[in-house]
Each structure stands twice: as structure tokens, then as C-alpha cells.
Amino acid sequence: MMPALNQQSLRGEMRFDEPLSRHTTWRVGGPVSCFYRPADREDLVRFLHQLDSDEPLFWLGLGSNLLVRDGGFKGTVIATKGSLVASEWRSDRLLYAESGIACAKVARIAARAGLCGVEFLAGIPGTLGGALAMNAGAFGGETWERVVRVETIDRFGEVRSRLPEDFEIAYRQVRGPSGEWFLAAELEMEAGDVDAAQRRIRQLLERRAATQPTSQPSCGSVFRNPPGDFAARLIEAAGLKGRRLGGAQVSEKHANFIINTGDATARDIEMLIAEVQREVAAQSGIELTTEVHRIGDSS
Ligand SMILES: Cc1cc2nc3c(=O)[nH]c(=O)nc-3n(C[C@H](O)[C@H](O)[C@H](O)COP(=O)(O)OP(=O)(O)OC[C@H]3O[C@@H](n4cnc5c(N)ncnc54)[C@H](O)[C@@H]3O)c2cc1C
Ligand SMILES: NC(=O)C1=CN([C@@H]2O[C@H](COP(=O)(O)OP(=O)(O)OC[C@H]3O[C@@H](n4cnc5c(N)ncnc54)[C@H](OP(=O)(O)O)[C@@H]3O)[C@@H](O)[C@H]2O)C=CC1
Ligand SMILES: C=C(O[C@H]1[C@H](O)[C@@H](CO)O[C@H](OP(=O)(O)OP(=O)(O)OC[C@H]2O[C@@H](n3ccc(=O)[nH]c3=O)[C@H](O)[C@@H]2O)[C@@H]1NC(C)=O)C(=O)O
Structure with missing residues (x-):
């Protein structure tokens, strides 16, 4: 539950039920209850002073290493991009x-x-x-x-x-x-x-x-490289380049990138991640671990 904030004393940008798909490079993710972009550092401190001590809090940059699930995040997101830039x-x-x-x-x-x-x-x-x-x-x-x-x-x-x-x-x-x-x-x-x-x-x-497929929506490398090897090599060797699940696809250009082909949901992406992990483990015995962070509820 969002606490009562004295919005008049704040100078930042506050939005309620803001779709986080607008703030992640994968362009997926459900809404956050409260989205706050502080005007500057002093405004951030003032905002935090007013926040309930049990309000779930998440810090967001460009959202380029983040999978926000389709049900969104019940809590407050502090968005720093374009804000704390001195x-x-x-x-x-x-x-x-x-x-x-x-x-x-x-x-x-x-x-x-x-x-x-x-x-x-x-x-x-x-x-x-x-x-x-x-x-x-x-x-x-x-x-x-x-x-x-x-x-x-x-x-x-x-x-x-x-x-x-x-x-x-x-x-x-x-x-x-x-x-x-x-x-x-x-x-x-x-x-x-x-x-x-x-x-x-x-x-x-x-x-x-x-x-790298830099012009298509992605989060960069989905998996960390395992010691002594490359996630991309293992994914390609497992025959997974181009594999699709809904609107999500293992990039043909770089196998450690999953791209949103246009209408992917976070669920499509998360299921494709799990499929890649299963098939790479079955082929090579190596358990790939994700680099990307995940937040929010499944819808
Ligand atoms: C095309 C593409 C190429 C990429 N290439 C690379 C690469 O070469 N190397 C690489 O390392 N990564 C790469 N990435 C991944 C990503 O860009 C990096 O991990 C980047 O550092 C994430 O920054 P962000 O501001 O988008 O963080 P976000 O995705 O917004 O957040 C990532 C995590 O950092 C936390 N966080 C954000 N800001 C703060 C803060 N101020 N204080 C505390 N925690 C915070 C968040 O809570 C979250 O847990 C790439 C991504 C894409 C889309
Ligand atoms: N943003 C995205 O969703 C994605 C970005 N990329 C790639 O990642 C890289 C970084 O992207 P992103 O984080 O968006 O940052 P940008 O490329 O948008 O650059 C960020 C800021 O850096 C400053 N800047 C950029 N170029 C110059 C320059 N030549 N001289 C001086 N200042 C400059 C500008 O600041 P100011 O406005 O203050 O002048 C700009 O706003 C780029 O190569 C981009 O193509 C790849 C995939 C997704
Ligand atoms: C993009 C990211 O970081 C990138 C970073 O940009 C680049 C450049 O330094 O090096 C890492 O990629 P990477 O290990 O996949 O580097 P690459 O040089 O592209 O590929 C490594 C190896 O995998 C092979 N490869 C690559 C792509 C592919 O589809 N198939 C394949 O077999 C390449 O031939 C190469 O032998 C980082 N990824 C990780 C998980 O460490 C990120 O973290 O999001």
C-alpha cells in the first residue's frame, strides 16, 4: 500500500500504476503501484523521509538488465535515469x-x-x-x-x-x-x-x-558465462539459435541474447529462459545461471 505522501513538498515525477514495459529495454513488464523519478538528490531524500518503512522499494536505472513479470510490482520504484545526473x-x-x-x-x-x-x-x-x-x-x-x-x-x-x-x-x-x-x-x-x-x-x-543485436529489444546477455566457457557457444551448440516461444526468440545474431520480436510477454521470455537452461543442461551438463534480474508477480 502506498503511503500518504505530501506531494506538494516533492518536485519529482510521480506516477501511479505506471507500466514498467515503458522503462525496460525488453519492453515488457506489468505496472508498478508508484513510480517516482526524483527531481534531484535533495528531493530523493525528502521522498524517502515520507515513505512507509515497510513499503517494498526497487531502484531502476535504464531497465536494461531487468525482467519485470507481467503482473507488475506492488511497491515503489525509484527511477534514477535522467534524474540523478550531476x-x-x-x-x-x-x-x-x-x-x-x-x-x-x-x-x-x-x-x-x-x-x-x-x-x-x-x-x-x-x-x-x-x-x-x-x-x-x-x-x-x-x-x-x-x-x-x-x-x-x-x-x-x-x-x-x-x-x-x-x-x-x-x-x-x-x-x-x-x-x-x-x-x-x-x-x-x-x-x-x-x-x-x-x-x-x-x-x-x-x-x-x-x-550483438543492438537494435532489437533485449537485456543484453541473459546468462553469465560459466567458468572456462561461453553461454552463447553452449546455446548455439544445443541448436537453440532462433528458438521461439511466443514473442520471445533466441537471437540468430548472438545466442546469449533473447529478443522481443514485438509482442513478447515477460512470461514468454521467462519460459524461453527456462527452456534454454533445460536444453543446455541436457546437452552439456552445464547449468547456466541468469545475469538478468527479475522482479514482480506473474499475472
Ligand atoms: C544491448 C545490450 C547490451 C548490453 N551489454 C552489456 C555489456 O557489454 N556488459 C554488461 O555488463 N552489461 C551489458 N548489458 C546489460 C545492462 O546494460 C547492464 O547490466 C547495465 O549495467 C544495467 O544498468 P541499468 O541502469 O539498466 O540497470 P537496471 O536494469 O535498471 O537494474 C539492474 C539492477 O541494478 C539495480 N540498480 C539500478 N540502479 C541502482 C542503484 N542506483 N543502486 C542500487 N542498485 C541499482 C536494480 O535494482 C537491478 O537489480 C547490456 C544490455 C543490453 C540491452
Ligand atoms: N537505450 C536503449 O534502450 C538501448 C541502447 N543501446 C545502445 O547502448 C549504448 C548506450 O545507450 P544509452 O544508455 O541509451 O545511452 P545514449 O547512447 O543515449 O547516450 C546517453 C547520453 O550520453 C551522452 N552522449 C551520447 N553520445 C555523446 C557524444 N557523442 N558526446 C557527448 N555526450 C554524448 C548524451 O547525454 P546528453 O543528453 O546529456 O548530451 C546521451 O543522452 C548506445 O550505443 C546505444 O545504441 C542498445 C540497446 C538498447
Ligand atoms: C552483453 C553483455 O556483455 C557481454 C560483452 O558485451 C561482451 C564483450 O566484452 O563479452 C561478453 O559476451 P560473450 O562472452 O558472449 O562475448 P562474445 O565475444 O560475443 O562471444 C564469446 C564466444 O561465444 C561464441 N559465440 C557467440 C555468439 C554466438 O551466437 N555463438 C557463439 O558461439 C563466440 O564465437 C565467442 O567465442 C559479455 N557477456 C557476458 C555474459 O559476460 C552483458 O553482460 O549483457
């Missing part, structure tokens, strides 16, 4: 950025300053907060390799400064103090030059476009 240089190589900023933007800001090390972020659709939560990575780079400090916020609006050692960080996995979300991070870059950084961004985007 950034500033704290020193000549240290960028402070809030969690709603696009990863692509961080990569461009650094390149324009002639710094390198975060070019891999250019092709990762999503917010910095999502990249911190997932330890997003590509082409040999990983988000947390660059993190010097983060700011977190809890459901009561309390802000803390935390260090990487406060978190357990692994491949596509981050565990930290419970009940805290990312508000901002300080990222350290290396000295470089503008041309080299911009060239590398272009090359990485070209490689990605050549191998």
Missing part, C-alpha cells in the same frame, strides 16, 4: 558522478578530457547505478576496477560514504551492505589522449554492433 571532476583524473548518469555519457566525458580506462562503458546501455549494481563490464573492462568510493543511500534517506572493500565484487555480481543503494561514485581514470580514447570508443561500438 557530475564533476574532483581532481584531474577523478570523476564524481551521480548514479542516474548514462554509462555512455561517463565514457564520453572521460574521452573528451583525454582520459582512458572507461571506454568500455560507451556501449553498455544503462545508468552508472546499474553498472555499479551489476559490476557491468565489456571488452576486458569492469566498472569496479575504476571505483575509488561510492555514496549510498538507505530507505530513510541516510547517505553514507563507502569504499570498494565494503563490497564483495565478482563477475557481474556485487554484494554490499543490505538496504543501501548507489547514489554516486568516484571513478579514477588513467592519463591518455582524446583521439586515442575516442578511437577506442568507436572501435568498441563497431565490434558490438557487428556481434
Whole structure:
């Protein structure tokens, strides 16, 4: 149940029964009871101060690694994309950025300053907060390799400064103090030059476009790579490329991507994920684990 909020004191965007299909890159997902996009950090703190202590809360970036089930989410979603987007240089190589900023933007800001090390972020659709939560990575780079400090916020609006050692960080996995979300991070870059950084961004985007179905709705890689192997290789070897279930399909271009061909439901996608896991296990004995996060109720 949504608590009574003093909406007049809030400056953000509040929507009720907002379809989350509008806020995920798979373009599926049922409604959330309350969707709130804070105007800025101060407004976020004010919103959290007013929130019931038992209100289910979920933090949403671009929704590019998220399967929201068709029945939606009974609770409140805090949307950071396009909201917490401030950034500033704290020193000549240290960028402070809030969690709603696009990863692509961080990569461009650094390149324009002639710094390198975060070019891999250019092709990762999503917010910095999502990249911190997932330890997003590509082409040999990983988000947390660059993190010097983060700011977190809890459901009561309390802000803390935390260090990487406060978190357990692994491949596509981050565990930290419970009940805290990312508000901002300080990222350290290396000295470089503008041309080299911009060239590398272009090359990485070209490689990605050549191998991944970037123009079709997806969540990127559905499964983590198992140790010593590739989920895509195993899925292709199991003969699953192109496999369809309702509107969901294993991409012909990259077997670890499931695309929404137009009218997929979250159920189609979830059932196809389970089918791929079953058939890969039957063929190879390997249990694929999902990278994508799932929330909400089945309808
Ligand atoms: C075409 C395509 C290509 C992709 N390529 C890559 C790739 O190369 N490498 C890679 O790692 N990923 C890739 N992804 C997956 C995805 O883009 C990343 O995981 C990205 O970091 C998710 O960010 P987001 O803002 O969309 O997070 P969301 O999908 O909105 O959320 C993902 C998780 O992070 C949590 N979260 C979001 N913001 C915060 C916050 N501020 N504080 C705490 N938790 C938070 C959410 O609660 C959720 O659990 C790709 C996806 C697509 C669609
Ligand atoms: N969004 C999606 O649903 C999907 C995106 N992708 C791909 O993922 C990558 C990242 O996408 P997304 O997260 O949407 O981010 P965008 O590509 O939309 O870029 C995010 C922000 O970065 C800034 N930016 C982008 N290009 C430049 C530039 N040349 N110079 C300066 N600033 C720039 C802009 O900020 P500002 O507005 O402040 O100028 C922009 O809003 C892209 O390659 C995209 O094609 C793939 C699948 C789905
Ligand atoms: C897209 C994501 O991240 C991507 C990231 O963009 C790229 C680039 O660094 O490397 C990972 O993909 P990946 O391991 O599938 O990389 P690729 O180089 O495309 O493929 C790996 C291997 O699988 C084989 N392959 C790929 C696609 C395919 O349909 N069939 C196949 O057999 C390739 O031949 C290659 O030998 C990340 N995925 C994971 C789960 O680690 C994501 O996490 O969402």
C-alpha cells in the first residue's frame, strides 16, 4: 500500500500504476503501484523521509538488465535515469558522478578530457547505478576496477560514504551492505589522449554492433558465462539459435541474447529462459545461471 505522501513538498515525477514495459529495454513488464523519478538528490531524500518503512522499494536505472513479470510490482520504484545526473571532476583524473548518469555519457566525458580506462562503458546501455549494481563490464573492462568510493543511500534517506572493500565484487555480481543503494561514485581514470580514447570508443561500438543485436529489444546477455566457457557457444551448440516461444526468440545474431520480436510477454521470455537452461543442461551438463534480474508477480 502506498503511503500518504505530501506531494506538494516533492518536485519529482510521480506516477501511479505506471507500466514498467515503458522503462525496460525488453519492453515488457506489468505496472508498478508508484513510480517516482526524483527531481534531484535533495528531493530523493525528502521522498524517502515520507515513505512507509515497510513499503517494498526497487531502484531502476535504464531497465536494461531487468525482467519485470507481467503482473507488475506492488511497491515503489525509484527511477534514477535522467534524474540523478550531476557530475564533476574532483581532481584531474577523478570523476564524481551521480548514479542516474548514462554509462555512455561517463565514457564520453572521460574521452573528451583525454582520459582512458572507461571506454568500455560507451556501449553498455544503462545508468552508472546499474553498472555499479551489476559490476557491468565489456571488452576486458569492469566498472569496479575504476571505483575509488561510492555514496549510498538507505530507505530513510541516510547517505553514507563507502569504499570498494565494503563490497564483495565478482563477475557481474556485487554484494554490499543490505538496504543501501548507489547514489554516486568516484571513478579514477588513467592519463591518455582524446583521439586515442575516442578511437577506442568507436572501435568498441563497431565490434558490438557487428556481434550483438543492438537494435532489437533485449537485456543484453541473459546468462553469465560459466567458468572456462561461453553461454552463447553452449546455446548455439544445443541448436537453440532462433528458438521461439511466443514473442520471445533466441537471437540468430548472438545466442546469449533473447529478443522481443514485438509482442513478447515477460512470461514468454521467462519460459524461453527456462527452456534454454533445460536444453543446455541436457546437452552439456552445464547449468547456466541468469545475469538478468527479475522482479514482480506473474499475472
Ligand atoms: C544491448 C545490450 C547490451 C548490453 N551489454 C552489456 C555489456 O557489454 N556488459 C554488461 O555488463 N552489461 C551489458 N548489458 C546489460 C545492462 O546494460 C547492464 O547490466 C547495465 O549495467 C544495467 O544498468 P541499468 O541502469 O539498466 O540497470 P537496471 O536494469 O535498471 O537494474 C539492474 C539492477 O541494478 C539495480 N540498480 C539500478 N540502479 C541502482 C542503484 N542506483 N543502486 C542500487 N542498485 C541499482 C536494480 O535494482 C537491478 O537489480 C547490456 C544490455 C543490453 C540491452
Ligand atoms: N537505450 C536503449 O534502450 C538501448 C541502447 N543501446 C545502445 O547502448 C549504448 C548506450 O545507450 P544509452 O544508455 O541509451 O545511452 P545514449 O547512447 O543515449 O547516450 C546517453 C547520453 O550520453 C551522452 N552522449 C551520447 N553520445 C555523446 C557524444 N557523442 N558526446 C557527448 N555526450 C554524448 C548524451 O547525454 P546528453 O543528453 O546529456 O548530451 C546521451 O543522452 C548506445 O550505443 C546505444 O545504441 C542498445 C540497446 C538498447
Ligand atoms: C552483453 C553483455 O556483455 C557481454 C560483452 O558485451 C561482451 C564483450 O566484452 O563479452 C561478453 O559476451 P560473450 O562472452 O558472449 O562475448 P562474445 O565475444 O560475443 O562471444 C564469446 C564466444 O561465444 C561464441 N559465440 C557467440 C555468439 C554466438 O551466437 N555463438 C557463439 O558461439 C563466440 O564465437 C565467442 O567465442 C559479455 N557477456 C557476458 C555474459 O559476460 C552483458 O553482460 O549483457
